[in-house]
Amino acid sequence: MKIATYNVNGVNGRLPVLLKWLKEAEPDIVCLQELKCPQEKFPIEEINNAGYNAIWKGQKSWNGVAILAKGHEITEVQNTLPGDSDDEQSRYIEAIINKIVICCLYLPNGNPYPGPKFDYKLSWIKRFKRRTNQLIKMELPAILIGDFNIIPTEKDVHKPEKWEDDALYRKEVRNAFKDLEKKGWIDSLRKIYPNETIYTFWDYLYRAYDRNAGIRLDHILLSPYLADSLITAGVDKHVRGWEKSSDHAPTWINIKTDL
Template sequence: MTRTKTFKIATFNVNGIGARLPHLLAWLAKEKPDVVALQELKASDAAFPAAALEDAGYGAVWHGQRSWNGVALLARGLIPIESRRGLPGDPEDEQSRYIEAVAHGIVVAGIYLPNGNPQPGPKFDYKLKWMQRLSRRAKILVALPDPVALVGDFNVIPTDEDVYDPKAWRKDALIQPEVRDAYGRLLDQGWTDALRKVYGDRRIYTFWDYFRQHAERDRGLRIDHLLLNPALTKRLQGAGVDRWVRLQEKASDHAPAWVEVGLV
């Protein structure tokens, strides 16, 4: 009889890997994800804590940036095989927001999509252009016969069901019609939004700001997404958010989100 192994793929905006390393290590030890995409490292390549992660059982590839941005991919028990660093389409873009690798037989693209605030303005224009570039790359990835996960902090609130108070966020870049349309077109390529697939119409959040005890009151946003191509969607078994990480003292304003997939 063929036995199926379950793998957990996660995404976590750490909001500064130097300050949040204890939180990250505690989460890795407790939840044991197999593949992890990290965002907002806020650290140079030299400052990335590769040794501490290796001691925890995780190999890593990363693309750092001093004080800002930065993305990484971790894999339990091995070093991911990096296939791409930086989103193609703009050779002058120096922001560290995209990394792609193969780990445990899965192609994983980790992204930190631009916030876009304030809008309108150049930061919002950059966000929309970045999403266009992402769409072009995603169109290639979604069609691969191999399992592919496109995961990270998308800085997109897809629907009003993904925010505790839509009216309070109406002017924010994360909720603008152009942004939602771009995310919708991405899904139309054939990607499955795994959290929404598993939770249906139930509300689930991945981010809670630091104001007015929003984390404790569960007044959040769903902006961290895990998109699966058809080859991986058929193996989807579960998904969730480890909100307990957000409720720790001096935590990131995001919590890890994850999917479990069965691989033969």
């Protein structure tokens, strides 16, 4: 089974790119972030015509998340991250597909640091860790997948010295990522490619993509109960080079499904 994540950076404006990639890559499950559209504007007809079912939580501005599945039913579990009833941002959606819990997330950016946006990021991470601990305790096959807005290590960033005070690379958030790994969550891309330079995001400015001056923000973490199912993983870097593409590239894994 091929499972992917893609921060599409505006699902309607980049719909031709998304559909082209779906046809080319043929993923079974796709998690999307940064839909940038209200609930009623999600392009469900076009997604269905491409062969995918979908659940989503849209939101105007920078947020919105969705889960797509081809040939599988989607059972929605959560459409918001538990723990704060006042949080109205659309950044989390959770579903069961083929007996696997799929947790699609768009973790807050947190910039500028320091400030209230970074404080919100830390509070969101705290709630997220509580949910991930619950999933571990329930011994469920689960996947944390999406745009984490966390650069885990210096291997995951071009010129790390320039990012020391950026919310994506602050010690607090990198430690939070390490805490997930200590709890048993497996960074699938790093399990397959432990030492390689692999990025998933390239800024539109300064010819970042041409120079491969990127960062790795998009992650797929497997619960311990899926550890032995991982076959391979990768990043469709070439999609970032398509005309009118997102500044992120799709990231994917292949897993065995005989759970």
